Structure formats: C-alpha cells, structure tokens
Amino acid sequence: MAAESARKFEALEAQAATLLDVFRRGGYEQVAPSIIQPADVLLDRIGEAIRGRTYVFTDLSGEELCLRPDLTVPVSRLYLERHPPADAPARYCYNGPAFRFQPKGSGGTHPREFRQAGIECFGVADRDSADAEVVLLVADAVRSAGLREFRFRFGDIALFYALLDALSLPERWRLKLRHYFWRPPAFHALLSRLAKGEAPDSDGPVAEFAATLADMDPARAEELVANYLETHGLPLSGNRALGEITERLLDHAADLRSEPLPREVATVIDYYLAVEASPREAIDRIAMIAKGAGIDLGPALYVLSRRFDLLQERGIDIGGASFASEFGRDLEYYSGLVFQIETGGDGTSSIAGGGRYDGLLRSVGAPAEVPAVGSAIHTERLLAAIEGES
C-alpha cells in the first residue's frame, strides 16, 4: 500500500490551480463540500454497484457515514444547504479527493484515493445553453492544463425517453422500459419477453386471483386484495402500500390479456440503441429510424442537433466526436445530455465525464425538480495523458 496518496503532488497541485482558475473565470464559485458524507442519502442515490466500492463506516455515535465516492452528490447537498428552496441559479467548482475501493488493487490509473476537479451548474432554466456552457468550460479547462489531443463522446438519455413516449406502448411497459434502460442485460431480456408475448408466470393461486382483477377499477381491486390478504392471514409489512401491491396485480392481469409488443416496436428500440456514429450521422440515422417507424420524436432530436451546432460554432470538434445512444446507461441519475472526454488511440481512457441530472436534487431534498448539469475531471488521468503527449 502506497504511503503517499498523491505521488505527483506538485504537478497535481499546479494542474488543479490551472483548472480552478478556468472555472472561476467562467463564473463558477469555488466550494469545498465535506469529505465525510452521510451514507444514507448518498448511497441511496448512487446504487449498490458503487456502494460496494464506497468506504462506509459507523462513527462513535452510531451514525453511518462514508468517504465520498464522487463529488456531484456532495455539491448538490451543499447547494441545498445554501438555497433550501432550490430556486436560485448557482455555479460551483471544486477540486478535492474522492474514494473508491478498487477490486483489482489500487494502482496508477485506478487509485483508491483520487482527485476530482469539476463544475456543477444548478437552477439555470435554459438547459441547452447550460449544457453547452459546461461542455465548453471543461474542454477549455483540459486544454489550458496542456492537453492537446482529445475527443468527445456524447449520449442523450432524454432522446431515449422521447422515443419511448413516441412509440405506441401501454404505459406500464413504458415505465418498465424506462427503468430497465439502466440495467442493459435485463433490458434486453425484458424487451424480448414483451416481444415474444410470454405471459409472466400465469400459473399458481396468486395468478389465478390476479386474473380475476382484470380491468377492474383500482379502488374495487384494492378492496379485494385487502380481503385476500386478510383471509390468508397476511399482514401488511415491508413498507409497500396495499395500492402498490394492487397496481402490480392489475398490471399482471393486463399482461395476461394483452397482445405481445409488436415486433416492429421492439426492432425500433433495438435499432435505436445500436446507433453509434459521429453526431451528425447519428442524428440522421435516428431521424431515419423514426421516419421508418412513422413516429415523431418531437423537439428532442432538433434540440440535440442544435446543441451540436452551438458547440461546433464555439470550437468543439464535432466531426471528430462520437455519439452512442447507449452511452450513459451506467449512472442512474443522468436525465439528458451525457458526455465524456477521451484520449489515447483506442479511445478507452476517459479523463472527464458529465451530464445533465435534473432529478437528483429533488431526491436529496429539494422541494421540486431543479435543472442541473455538471462535469468532473479525473485529475490523475488528465496529468498522465498530458505527460504521455510530451
């Protein structure tokens, strides 16, 4: 185990000073959120995959705490502390350590203790210009730090949601597909199950009972479920309300009766998720898929296209960038544009990433949804990439 966490202390400090300078000149106020965070809020947002890599501990008072595994949630909490109604725009930048267990051992590009420098932009209603502002500022920052060769990779979660909205689907399947988008292997299984029309386990006494609820008014169905539980001596527990159990039984009953998902609809989703090309080409292909399916994606595609125009005008190499519909499926709090900055020949080294996460603030306590977009730079990797270039 290395006794010193940041072996290139001076180089990293100098680099951080440059990055923060760019951020501050861009109008971002420097903040330093707590390194030790309440485990509950943070881990509920971030999911068990990262929880498994987070250093969680209980302090002497019995409170469950963690070393922050990234800075987005801590900075979001800081914003809410300063602006409880969450109604004022705010722009923050930071540079500081984050901590993650490295299952294959802590090493050069995967240290367990690393430094993130980044920006978060809250409460700006003009989402397109805020997205562009963040992308441009991060590009400016890594360039100022000395990086010459890099490429952008983009994705857009909102476009996938627009596609689901445009397709003709029962609402219960739309909700399911939205949720399963974040679980790629399970998503695929779900899609082919819906397309094959396999009824979910239609045997057993409960399925029999569920079938009797088909097309029933929810209030009436709830009464019957309450009766069923009482007759069978099953008290409610586990925090799910009677209405929630009833809703799923009704969905189940509807699934038993419904036609399978039309093959064409499943194919459109599959084709859409396979799109990976330069941004212009990707937009053309998605437009063609939509046209072929006879659906209107609404403003989503136009917004995306205009965003790329804007970035190109401001000096981002859109021709050399890539867009993948699948990109961004691993961090559940993203809700719109997602991007990363890549270096290296095979494009596997990501030195910065970010995106829009409009739903996150509400889930950490804001009274309403707050527009939010941000980006973080993995500073050790940025330094290594710059040193690799010279």
Add this chain to the structure above:
Amino acid sequence: MAATLTIAVPSKGRLKDAAGALFERAGLALRKTGHERGYSGVMHGLDGVEVAFLSAAEIVHQLESGRVHMGVTGEDLIRETLPDVEESVEFLAPLGFGRADVVVAVPDCWIDIARMADLEDVAEQFARAHGRRLRVATKYLNLTRRFFAKAGVAGYRIVESVGATEGTPAAGTAELIVDITTTGTTLRANYLKVLEDGLILKSQAHLFAARGADWNGNAPGLRDAILDRLSKAV
C-alpha cells in the same frame, strides 16, 4: 513436543457443540488446556496438534492469513468473507451439521411477487412511489451483491444487519432480507416467504485447510490423519 499443526474450532454458537461431538465420535476428543475459559487446547490421540477455540467468523480470517492450518466453520462465512475462496482455502470435507440456507425473503403479503425477476419491477415501482430504493437487510453483503447482480436486480441498497434481521420488514427498517434459515419457522413467524429462485447458498459446516499455512514437516501427515478419522465419523 511442540505443536506442528493448529486447528481452529468454533468456541461458541450453533457450531460449537456439534463440532465437539463430531471430534469425540472420531476419537479425537478436544480438551481445553489451562483455564476453563481459555482459548487453546489439545486433541486426544494425536500429538503435535494444537486446538484454537475461536468464533466461527474469526476462524475464516485465521484460515485466510494461514495462521492456522485447518479450521471448522460455515461455508456461508467462507463465501461471504473471502474475496478469492479457492486461492485461500481448500474444502476438505462437509461435516453434516450447521446446515443453513442463505435465502432472499420478502413479506408474505407481497402476493404480486414470486421470483427474483419480479424484484426489479417492484424496485421500479417502489422508487416511483417512495423516491428511494428497496432496502435489503442482511449481514451477507457480498453474497447478496453477487447474487442480485447475477439475477439482474440493481434497484436496491443493502442495510447492514447483524441481528434479528427477519424482524426488519415488519419494523419498517428494510423491505426485504437476505438471511439464513434452517427450517423456515422463523421466517414464517415473521410473515416472510422465500422467493422461488431465491436460494443463494445451501451451506453447512466444512473442514477447511488454509493454503497459506506452513505445510512443512509433520503438518500434512497430521492433516491426513484428522481428515481420515473425521470422514469416518461424519
């Protein structure tokens, strides 16, 4: 004569008495040396063996580090605790006691769910209705994570629980649990049901050898002698 092989056996809990009886049947009765409350002993009939009385969980750590040569403990603890089971220990023999199934159990009243695949659907609905993830109470963090990942369930979070786990759904501190069960009585008493495909591990006590221990000298011979006599007594 100085000991050349150390074997760790459970000093308390459900495994202690069964382990003691098994060694006795095998003609290898364990006896504490010195103080009755002490933690070391000898094995009747085999010179050169030192017995360490430790908790079942501590035995796992001692096996991992190679500070003991052999140990009796539960497979559940071994699989939960060791990052690389095959690298650290060798399974010498199942011992036929300490049987326990590690299972995923949900409230009986969740009549809309029967299998692991349903769990992700419930997670989606739960997040929509409550604004947070399903909580799984367990002490088996790693077994749970691996099993849920394999089943494609991701919309949950673990809350650590070291005792009375089966009471957490009724108390409202978790929605479901991963815990051990032998007869299912405790689960039923707490209105919980095991998911149809929710069996994570059928565990029992095993005799383990530590790959990292010093196996020079008489140690391999003593290991074979113990294994031979225990196998006949199981």
